[in-house]
Amino acid sequence: MSFVTTADDTRIFYKDWGPKDAQPVVFHHGWPLSSDDWDAQMLFFVGKGFRVVAHDRRGHGRSSQVGDGHDMDHYAADAAAVVKHLDLRNAVHVGHSTGGGEAARYVARHGQGRVAKLVLIGAVPPIMVKSPSNPAGTPIEVFDDFRKQLAANRTEFFRAVASGPFYGYNRAGAKASEAVIENWWRQGMTGGAKAHYDGIKAFSETDFTDDLKVIDVPTLVMHGDDDQVVPIADSALLSVKLLKNGSLKVYEGFPHGMCTTHADAINADLLAFIRG
Secondary structure, three states: OEEEEOOOOOEEEEEEEOOOOOOEEEEEOOOOOOHHHHHHHHHHHHHOOOEEEEEOOOOOOOOOOOOOOOOHHHHHHHHHHHHHHHOOOOEEEEEEOHHHHHHHHHHHHHOOOOEEEEEEEOOOOOOOEOEOOEOOOEOHHHHHHHHHHHHHHHHHHHHHHHHOOOOOOOOOOOOOOHHHHHHHHHHHHHOOHHHHHHHHHHHHHOOOHHHHHHOOOOEEEEEEOOOOOOOHHHOHHHHHHHOOOEEEEEEOOOOOOHHHHOHHHHHHHHHHHHHO
16 A cells, blocks of 8 residues: 655555556545545546546545544645655646545645646535634534534444435435445544544634635536535535636535535536546
8 A cells, every 4th residue: 555654754545546647636535534435536537547646634544543633734734745745746636525625725735836726526615614704604513413423423423424414315215325325434434533523623613715715726616506514505605706716516406425426427527627
């Protein structure tokens, strides 16, 4: 397996497939998953001749289960360590959910001269939690309950998320895939409880407004209008207004985990944006 060691001695696992001289597409996964969540996209894009790269966030997947650094600044710096190690240039960065926040912070703070385009899919920016400056946000009590459930019974909590709102399997008429649910649970349980617990604060309370304002590369914001995890009204619809060069694609009825449930549609639109 391939790893890079960060400045604070954390080992970050990464995948690097495809021709080394091809344009890189770098994938940033969501909470509490791993780079395996991008299987459908990585196989598609490596088949189209791209170089595809994805890493496991610290504390997630096969990366070190360290006790500290579970915040967006460290997440972005870890991504930068992978990019520097592989010397990736002219890269397209694609982030889903928490990974969208990570990708936005990476591009804003570390990506100068290395980034061609950015894609935010069901992403958490600009900020999720409700506050006086973000009155339409999600109440902090919701995230407190996430922490409570995780601490009490992480395996049961993860099963409930995957079999319910993440993929929209709780909607009337939805046909749930047990294999997809089990794969989500497997990825989550491979990571560390401390990283997942702290990560709730990172994805819900980090304000990405200033990051979005300084990003000047072409950015595609993709979001399902039935996203029950990251509501579109308080995320994508606000993010696209803050970006200097942003465009918005809304998917009617698509859930938060649409990269899995609707991989064909997402992959086609990603390819068109990258080649466009």
